[in-house]
Amino acid sequence: MFYKVNQKIKTIGFFLIILTFTIASCENLTTDSNNKDVVNKNLKYPNSLRDSSYRDDFFGKTIYDPYQYLESSSSKITKDWVAAQNNLTYSYLDKIPFRGKIIDRLEKLWNYEKFSSPKKVMNKYYYFKNNGLQNQNVLYVEETLGETPKVVLDPNLFSKDGTRSVAIHSFSNDGKYLAYGVANGGSDWRSIYIQNLETNQKTNDAVKWVKFSNIAWYKNGFFYSRYPATKDEEKLSKKNEFHQIFYHEVGTEQDEDELVFADRRHPKRNFNTKTTSDERFLILSGMESTSGNALYFKDLSKGELDFTPIVNTFEHDYSVVDNLEDNLVVLTNHKAPNNRLILINTSKPQPDFWQEIIPESEHVLKEVKIIGNKIIASYINNASSQIKIFSTKGEYESDIKLPSIGTVSDITGEKDASEMFFSFTSFTRPTTIYRYDVASRSTQIYKKPNLDFEPEDYETKQIVYKSYDGTKIPMFITYKKGTKLTGDNPTLLYGYGGFNISILPSFKVDKTILLESGGIYAVANIRGGGEFGKRWHKSGTLDKKQNVFNDFQSAAEYLIEKKYTSSEKLAIEGRSNGGLLVGACLTQRPDLYKVALPAVGVLDMLRYHKFTIGWAWASDYGTSEEPEQFDYLYAYSPLHNVVPKTSYPATLITTADHDDRVVPAHSYKFAAELQHKNIGDNPTLIRIDTSAGHGAGKPTVKRIEEAADILSFMLYNMGEEYSAK
Numbered sequence: 001m002f003y004k005v006n007q008k009i010k011t012i013g014f015f016l017i018i019l020t021f022t023i024a025s026c027e028n029l030t031t032d033s034n035n036k037d038v039v040n041k042n043l044k045y046p047n048s049l050r051d052s053s054y055r056d057d058f059f060g061k062t063i064y065d066p067y068q069y070l071e072s073s074s075s076k077i078t079k080d081w082v083a084a085q086n087n088l089t090y091s092y093l094d095k096i097p098f099r100g101k102i103i104d105r106l107e108k109l110w111n112y113e114k115f116s117s118p119k120k121v122m123n124k125y126y127y128f129k130n131n132g133l134q135n136q137n138v139l140y141v142e143e144t145l146g147e148t149p150k151v152v153l154d155p156n157l158f159s160k161d162g163t164r165s166v167a168i169h170s171f172s173n174d175g176k177y178l179a180y181g182v183a184n185g186g187s188d189w190r191s192i193y194i195q196n197l198e199t200n201q202k203t204n205d206a207v208k209w210v211k212f213s214n215i216a217w218y219k220n221g222f223f224y225s226r227y228p229a230t231k232d233e234e235k236l237s238k239k240n241e242f243h244q245i246f247y248h249e250v251g252t253e254q255d256e257d258e259l260v261f262a263d264r265r266h267p268k269r270n271f272n273t274k275t276t277s278d279e280r281f282l283i284l285s286g287m288e289s290t291s292g293n294a295l296y297f298k299d300l301s302k303g304e305l306d307f308t309p310i311v312n313t314f315e316h317d318y319s320v321v322d323n324l325e326d327n328l329v330v331l332t333n334h335k336a337p338n339n340r341l342i343l344i345n346t347s348k349p350q351p352d353f354w355q356e357i358i359p360e361s362e363h364v365l366k367e368v369k370i371i372g373n374k375i376i377a378s379y380i381n382n383a384s385s386q387i388k389i390f391s392t393k394g395e396y397e398s399d400i401k402l403p404s405i406g407t408v409s410d411i412t413g414e415k416d417a418s419e420m421f422f423s424f425t426s427f428t429r430p431t432t433i434y435r436y437d438v439a440s441r442s443t444q445i446y447k448k449p450n451l452d453f454e455p456e457d458y459e460t461k462q463i464v465y466k467s468y469d470g471t472k473i474p475m476f477i478t479y480k481k482g483t484k485l486t487g488d489n490p491t492l493l494y495g496y497g498g499f500n501i502s503i504l505p506s507f508k509v510d511k512t513i514l515l516e517s518g519g520i521y522a523v524a525n526i527r528g529g530g531e532f533g534k535r536w537h538k539s540g541t542l543d544k545k546q547n548v549f550n551d552f553q554s555a556a557e558y559l560i561e562k563k564y565t566s567s568e569k570l571a572i573e574g575r576s577n578g579g580l581l582v583g584a585c586l587t588q589r590p591d592l593y594k595v596a597l598p599a600v601g602v603l604d605m606l607r608y609h610k611f612t613i614g615w616a617w618a619s620d621y622g623t624s625e626e627p628e629q630f631d632y633l634y635a636y637s638p639l640h641n642v643v644p645k646t647s648y649p650a651t652l653i654t655t656a657d658h659d660d661r662v663v664p665a666h667s668y669k670f671a672a673e674l675q676h677k678n679i680g681d682n683p684t685l686i687r688i689d690t691s692a693g694h695g696a697g698k699p700t701v702k703r704i705e706e707a708a709d710i711l712s713f714m715l716y717n718m719g720e721e722y723s724a725k
Contacts, residue, residue: 036716039095040650040681046084048672049077056606059627063606063640067672071611071665073657074233078668082657082688085671089652089685098722099712102513106704107133109509112451115433117410117421118145122175126152135162135699139169139178141197145446153195158182165697170215170222171197173279177250179215179222185658186693188212188613189235192224194250207254211240212613216275216282218300221249223260223273223282236660240613241267245284261307268615275300276323277415281346282307283320283328289619290499291537292316297328297346310349321368322415324392329357329375331368336360337534341368341375341394357394364533366502371413371420372438378408380502380532382462383474383525387422389441398441404429405460407504413438421446426505427478427521428455453512457481460505465558467527468550471539474531475524475555476505477564480515490718491520491565493556497528497548498577498620500537510707517715517722520564526551528577528620541620543632549584556585556592571595571714575695576662577602577620583638583670586649594682595714596649598638600659600694603666605637606630611663639666642673647680650717652710656692664688682717 054068070078093099111132118125125145128137136155142148158164167190168181178197181190192207192215213225225245230238245261248254261284263269270287280301286294292314296307311318316334321341323329328344334351341358358365358377363386367378374397375390385408387400402408406426410433413420418438425431433447460478467473483489492514496503503523511521525531528540528548540548556572559565572593574581579601586596602608602617606624609615615623622629634640642648651674655667671686678684687709692698698706715722 036719037681039092040683040717043088043092043683045675045684046081046088048081048675050676058606058624058630058634063634065607065669067669070668070672071237071607071663073237073664081668081672085686086688089687092683092685093687093709093712096712096716098715099708102711102722103704103708105513105516106510106708108452109512110700110704112430112449113447114431114449115447117412117423117433118142118446119171119412120414120417121171124175126171130700133700135701136165136697139166152197152200153178153180155182161691162699162701163691163697165699167697168192168213168215170217172217172222173277177217179217181210181213181215183693183697185691186656186695186697187236187658187660188693189660192248203250205248205250205252205254207248207257212243212270212272214272214274216273218247218275218279218282220251221247223247223275225270225272236658237611237663237665239610239615243270245271245273270616274320276320276328278323281320281323281328285318286314287616288314289616291619293318295320295330297349299346308346308349310344311351322370324370329368329370331365333534338363339365339533341365341377357392358390364502364530366530367411369411369413369420370415371411372417373415374438376411376413376420378411380504380530383476383502383504383531385424385504400436400441400443403432405462405505407506425507427460427476427507427511427523428458430455430507458515463558465554467547467554469547471527471547471551473524473526473551473555475522475558477520477522477559478511478515479520480518483518483520485563487560487563487566488569489518489520489565490514490569490571490715490720491522491559492571492573492714493522493524493552493559494573494578495524495526495552495555495581496574496576496578497526497540497552497581499528499617500530500534501577502530504531510711513707513711513722517720520559522555522559522564524552524555526555526581542622542629545621545632546636548581549588549636552581552585553589553592556589560592567592568594569718569720571597571718573597573599573710574601575599579603579662579667580605580638584636584641586651587638587641587643588636590646590648593649595717596651597654597710597714598651598667598670599654600656600662600664601638601653601666601670602662603637603670604639605633606640608662608666611665612660614662639670639673642670642677644677645679646677648674648678648682648684650682650713651684652713653684653686654689654706654710655686656689656694658691658693661694685713 050066054065114130116128118127125142130137139153140149141152155166163185166180167183178195181192190210194203194205209226209229216223246257248257272285274283282298284296295310295318298304298307319331321329333339338360340360343355364380369376377388379386384405389397410423420436423431430449435446436443464472579598582598583603609623624630653667653671655664674684
């Protein structure tokens with residue numbers, strides 16, 4: 001079905017492209033950096049080679065892919081292209097008069113203590129803390145809350161530039177060991193190491209080639225997931241296949257690890273494990289995509305060799321919370337699009353014997369924990385958090401009162417504990433840690449941040465607008481109190497719309513720059529997300545994906561109609577699947593926005609499934625290997641819908657060289673295509689971060705630099721000025 005022609009780049013083309021890269025790298029942009037129009041008109045792009053020998057055939061239709069050579073991230077031609085593009089982008093950004101002021105203000109805003117919720121392990125409290133501008137959060141321990149903390153693990157010592165981070169971690173139940181997975185440069189690959197918490201010394205253990213894995217402790221070791229080793233030059237782009245489960249015992253070499261589970265017949269299935277809190281049951285989840293999973297278990301107390309199946313299909317989602325003696329407590333959307341909590345007896349695990357603990361309600365049951373012998377249920381109520389307490393039999397007892405509309409996360413506590421901790425945040429409230437006493441049902445602030453920002457000066461309101469098909473969509477709008485709706489306010493509209501992921505209120509340090517400047521920040525809870533359950537998600541997938549783009553464009557039109565802003569003052573932003581959202585919207589409605597900010601986006605919808613874990617996204621997107629799916633993918637794929645001689649919004653594409661989730665080739669090819677076909681004076685630039693990945697684990701210094709560049713580009717191209725507070 002697929003036919004690739006001539007992978008070679010002609011020698012003359014190679015030398016021509018290197019020559020044009022060199023010329024572009026030396027180009028002096030402009031003489032008047034204060035005049036945005038002059039800067040943009042004098043912008044000279046690197047002349048990216050268009051190689052017509054690259055093409056794919058889809059069901060009799062030939063699709064040319066002239067920048068396909070940029071998929072080879074390790075090739076000299078790609079590296080030279082990246083260098084030339086970065087040189088142009090940073091030359092442009094350097095000429096924005098107020099960029100330095102934004103960096104200074106961001107550093108001041110960012111410089112406050114940040115905490116995670118404490119986790120109690122064998123009567124000790126562990127938590128992560130960042131003093132303010134540390135590149136990575138540091139793990140501390142306290143014997144008693146409030147005493148002087150001791151450093152357990154400082155990831156800032158892993159590398160000089162802060163690009164190595166702790167991506168996953170897990171404590172052994174006896175409190176003796178900490179296993180932690182280190183990510184290098186933001187990649188999804190992890191290497192697991194072990195810290196002896198009694199001696200505070202690192203052991204000699206090293207478990208490599210780990211990806212998309214938990215760390216599930218059992219006795220003197222843990223279960224983990226890994227792929228076969230691959231060549232270094234292929235590990236950031238090669239398709240991930242043959243996920244396997246191993247058991248590693250502390251103090252042994254990795255090649256001695258026991259293979260626990262492998263599925264040789266289905267290379268495109270991922271598997272993950274967890275152990276219940278008493279280490280009795282080993283839970284195995286199998287996934288073919290990001291939606292739906294099979295579920296199996298093994299009773300480790302009986303020495304069982306084989307897994308017992310509970311569900312063999314992938315139609316619904318099942319997440320084991322913990323066990324109550326012989327029963328597994330499971331959160332599922334089986335027969336419940338908004339989720340429900342069920343009890344599965346391990347002696348009779350078939351669906352006919354399942355018992356319902358908490359039935360489905362009108363609100364989405366997002367997360368469940370068993371703490372203090374109570375069920376702590378976190379709901380999404382109209383795109384905001386709500387916490388309810390139930391007995392283990394499912395009897396409702398009370399709500400936990402929250403400060404305002406916002407989001408609860410990082411819930412910690414033991415099954416038989418008397419206390420739990422959780423974090424709370426909103427668009428104007430930085431993350432605050434709360435302690436909840438289970439017996440007295442009382443809540444108090446445990447850690448409150450102190451930063452140079454006044455939440456009371458701002459307000460958030462939630463409105464509802466109609467999409468093109470009449471569907472009602474909620475949207476949060478945040479701005480400084482007293483802001484006048486003149487239609488001239490710089491506004492940033494953010495969205496995601498995919499993979500059942502809910503975009504809930506949260507505090508973003510970088511967005512305070514916009515708010516302080518009299519700007520507006522809007523977040524649309526569009527279809528494809530999980531804010532209103534599985535039906536909401538499904539209505540923005542596969543052949544209904546256009547609903548997502550329509551919802552977002554309707555949000556933009558609402559903001560303009562209601563005089564929050566205008567097309568000349570409106571920017572759109574999204575990351576990953578949200579990058580696809582922005583890419584599709586800017587190509588479908590280039591007239592609607594002044595600035596577009598697609599970050600680490602999925603932008604080539606015909607080839608996305610050929611790289612790393614891309615094949616797992618087919619449940620949301622479909623693939624070009626199916627005729628009907630090819631038709632609708634081709635109809636909205638951002639890369640394939642850039643129209644010649646069209647004036648597109650000012651666009652700053654952001655990606656990173658170590659992104660092995662959404663490989664940077666998506667952004668490379670889209671940038672080259674936009675630069676080739678765009679007319680008018682709005683710039684198309686690409687910012688390619690080095691030693692960084694999809695976003696997780698990015699050091700603070702890089703986060704501040706990226707945020708400053710995005711905000712500067714946005715305000716500059718709107719004709720706005722920035723004056724530091």
